[in-house]
Amino acid sequence: MTSKTANSVIRYRAENTVGVVDRDHAGKTAQDVLGFGQGIPVVASMREGLALGPSAVLVGIAPQGGRLPDEWRGWLAEALDYGCDLWSGLHTFLGDDPVLAAKSKALGRRIFDLRRPPTDLPIASGQAKTVDPLVVLTVGTDCNVGKMTAQLQLARELNQRGVRTRFVPTGQTGIMIEGWGIAVDAVVADFIAGAAERLVLEGSANADIVLVEGQGSINHPGYSGVTLGLLHGSCPDALILCHHVTREFLGDYAEAPWLRIPPLTEYVTLYETVGSAVHPTEVIAISLNTYDLDDRPAREACERAIQATGLPVTDPVRFGAAPLVAAVVEKRERYLKARRC
Amino acid sequence: MTSKTANSVIRYRAENTVGVVDRDHAGKTAQDVLGFGQGIPVVASMREGLALGPSAVLVGIAPQGGRLPDEWRGWLAEALDYGCDLWSGLHTFLGDDPVLAAKSKALGRRIFDLRRPPTDLPIASGQAKTVDPLVVLTVGTDCNVGKMTAQLQLARELNQRGVRTRFVPTGQTGIMIEGWGIAVDAVVADFIAGAAERLVLEGSANADIVLVEGQGSINHPGYSGVTLGLLHGSCPDALILCHHVTREFLGDYAEAPWLRIPPLTEYVTLYETVGSAVHPTEVIAISLNTYDLDDRPAREACERAIQATGLPVTDPVRFGAAPLVAAVVEKRERYLKARRC
Numbered sequence: 001m002t003s004k005t006a007n008s009v010i011r012y013r014a015e016n017t018v019g020v021v022d023r024d025h026a027g028k029t030a031q032d033v034l035g036f037g038q039g040i041p042v043v044a045s046m047r048e049g050l051a052l053g054p055s056a057v058l059v060g061i062a063p064q065g066g067r068l069p070d071e072w073r074g075w076l077a078e079a080l081d082y083g084c085d086l087w088s089g090l091h092t093f094l095g096d097d098p099v100l101a102a103k104s105k106a107l108g109r110r111i112f113d114l115r116r117p118p119t120d121l122p123i124a125s126g127q128a129k130t131v132d133p134l135v136v137l138t139v140g141t142d143c144n145v146g147k148m149t150a151q152l153q154l155a156r157e158l159n160q161r162g163v164r165t166r167f168v169p170t171g172q173t174g175i176m177i178e179g180w181g182i183a184v185d186a187v188v189a190d191f192i193a194g195a196a197e198r199l200v201l202e203g204s205a206n207a208d209i210v211l212v213e214g215q216g217s218i219n220h221p222g223y224s225g226v227t228l229g230l231l232h233g234s235c236p237d238a239l240i241l242c243h244h245v246t247r248e249f250l251g252d253y254a255e256a257p258w259l260r261i262p263p264l265t266e267y268v269t270l271y272e273t274v275g276s277a278v279h280p281t282e283v284i285a286i287s288l289n290t291y292d293l294d295d296r297p298a299r300e301a302c303e304r305a306i307q308a309t310g311l312p313v314t315d316p317v318r319f320g321a322a323p324l325v326a327a328v329v330e331k332r333e334r335y336l337k338a339r340r341c
Numbered sequence: 342m343t344s345k346t347a348n349s350v351i352r353y354r355a356e357n358t359v360g361v362v363d364r365d366h367a368g369k370t371a372q373d374v375l376g377f378g379q380g381i382p383v384v385a386s387m388r389e390g391l392a393l394g395p396s397a398v399l400v401g402i403a404p405q406g407g408r409l410p411d412e413w414r415g416w417l418a419e420a421l422d423y424g425c426d427l428w429s430g431l432h433t434f435l436g437d438d439p440v441l442a443a444k445s446k447a448l449g450r451r452i453f454d455l456r457r458p459p460t461d462l463p464i465a466s467g468q469a470k471t472v473d474p475l476v477v478l479t480v481g482t483d484c485n486v487g488k489m490t491a492q493l494q495l496a497r498e499l500n501q502r503g504v505r506t507r508f509v510p511t512g513q514t515g516i517m518i519e520g521w522g523i524a525v526d527a528v529v530a531d532f533i534a535g536a537a538e539r540l541v542l543e544g545s546a547n548a549d550i551v552l553v554e555g556q557g558s559i560n561h562p563g564y565s566g567v568t569l570g571l572l573h574g575s576c577p578d579a580l581i582l583c584h585h586v587t588r589e590f591l592g593d594y595a596e597a598p599w600l601r602i603p604p605l606t607e608y609v610t611l612y613e614t615v616g617s618a619v620h621p622t623e624v625i626a627i628s629l630n631t632y633d634l635d636d637r638p639a640r641e642a643c644e645r646a647i648q649a650t651g652l653p654v655t656d657p658v659r660f661g662a663a664p665l666v667a668a669v670v671e672k673r674e675r676y677l678k679a680r681r682c
Binding site for chain 2: 126186189219
């Protein structure tokens with residue numbers, strides 16, 4: 001349940017979740033473990049999970065590199081036997097596993113490999129800069145800091161205010177929640193920006209604002225290529241910088257931390273400079289992730305970020321997305337004015 | 342023959358090239374068309390090419406996105422019938438074409454899809470920064486400006502001087518010339534940096550200097566993700582910036598040019614800033630491509646670049662690689678001194 005995929009689906013699709021399989025927290029509820037998700041039960045095994053009557057099993061783990069741990073193969077076969085479809089965001093496609101593929105075919109179940117890319121992606125051509133809506137991309141100081149969550153919170157509040165806002169999923173979790181999108185980290189490298197461009201064009205229909213889910217970080221040693229392809233392919237007019245306050249080093253290198261996360265102002269400069277090399281863009285707000293702090297230090301962290309950057313700052317989950325909403329609305333006014341000229 | 346893949350193989354592997362199929366230049370020699378490659382004949386059709394007795398046919402075209410034009414399928418089948426292996430650097434794998442695959446199997450011919458990535462690539466972990474040799478990466482102001490050529494010229498001169506230097510191919514053309522490497526633009530996006538890391542580790546054995554072939558450009562709307570993944574994954578200690586002097590706009594958008602190539606100094610800042618976010622690096626020299634200029638304007642272009650950047654500058658093909666060699670040797674001395682401290 002500590003996996004981002006699992007807990008984001010619980011947060012945003014609780015009504016579709018009948019249970020969670022997690023040996024470490026069996027016997028509790030989602031609410032007990034995560035502080036949200038209410039009575040969704042946590043069970044110890046696939047067998048107990050299947051007894052809750054799901055129509056699909058969603059693989060919510062996100063191992064580095066995205067490959068399937070071996071013991072999962074047996075559990076997923078069990079789920080197919082029971083009558084479930086499978087949803088997976090792993091880099092290793094379940095549909096390519098001979099055992100699971102044969103079984104799903106024989107039983108008439110469906111396997112959705114959410115990271116499987118379209119086969120007809122274009123090389124990006126800059127078309128994303130021509131769309132009518134304001135395009136906003138979240139960018140981060142690291143992986144897994146709240147780039148998707150910031151956009152989902154923002155989309156919800158903007159739509160509630162009557163601003164037609166579309167969230168554009170670029171990763172497996174966003175795709176699970178929204179039911180469409182492309183996992184840009186899974187496309188062939190030459191087509192990262194092309195995938196981003198296609199998503200922005202698709203997301204722009206009937207929208208005033210397009211909120212693109214960011215990925216990785218511009219200084220992440222493993223994933224920065226995905227980050228930059230997404231930044232250049234989506235041609236965002238504005239950026240929201242996301243940061244997990246208590247993180248000192250870039251993650252994914254827990255065994256030998258080596259890259260200290262630089263100050264927010266360095267990220268602002270870096271993203272604006274590199275992004276604007278293709279399409280003019282600016283950071284308009286900061287979204288902080290303070291889930292592991294108490295209210296007071298969380299509020300102080302926001303204050304410090306305001307002082308350091310001069311930008312609007314909030315933790316959209318803890319304190320609400322209002323400062324982000326205001327920044328986006330204000331940017332959209334400037335954007336529309338500039339387009340009229 | 343205007344394709345980079347074709348003419349680079351002619352330049353660096355003329356001794357292995359028995360002929361070139363190119364309808365536009367049939368009847369001439371490579372020397373007539375390119376100014377190098379001496380008597381290698383150019384013929385109009387695959388049939389005439391096969392009459393020259395090749396043991397392999399190399400697909401030297403590089404269409405945007407890397408897919409095979411339909412009419413080529415028949416010609417390649419003809420080549421298999423004749424007794425040739427096939428070498429291809431296209432994104433579309435010849436070995437996955439049912440007709441070509443079946444024919445090659447039946448006839449015992451081999452199909453080398455040079456862009457087919459290894460299946461076991463890691464997520465980059467920064468290991469490339471730990472290798473003993475000095476790592477030098479070429480970076481560019483655009484695609485197809487001479488990043489591979491600069492490294493090949495440099496490798497040749499350094500090795501002639503007795504400095505053990507290894508060229509590391511990261512694209513299909515380099516792989517054709519050297520017989521090893523990974524086409525980093527063809528790997529799944531999450532593994533770009535991991536592929537670069539593996540190549541640097543492999544290239545470091547018994548080498549004093551590792552010269553990594555760069556790809557794309559940090560401000561290329563389609564390919565910048567590949568560029569940055571390569572920059573961060575290979576952890577270069579030094580960069581050589583490559584530029585095609587007469588190019589005004591980023592290529593690949595010939596129908597609607599939209600991104601003007603900024604001054605060299607902007608690229609120097611951009612590459613150093615973004616690169617050093619993961620591993621400290623600096624631009625140590627500029628390599629110009631002046632093939633479409635006369636000697637005098639070519640020399641003036643070098644002078645202007647020296648004035649603008651304060652760095653050593655040459656066109657390594659026209660004027661020799663000596664200034665690049667000196668810059669690399671000097672950087673290596675500083676590098677070794679810093680490591681001893």
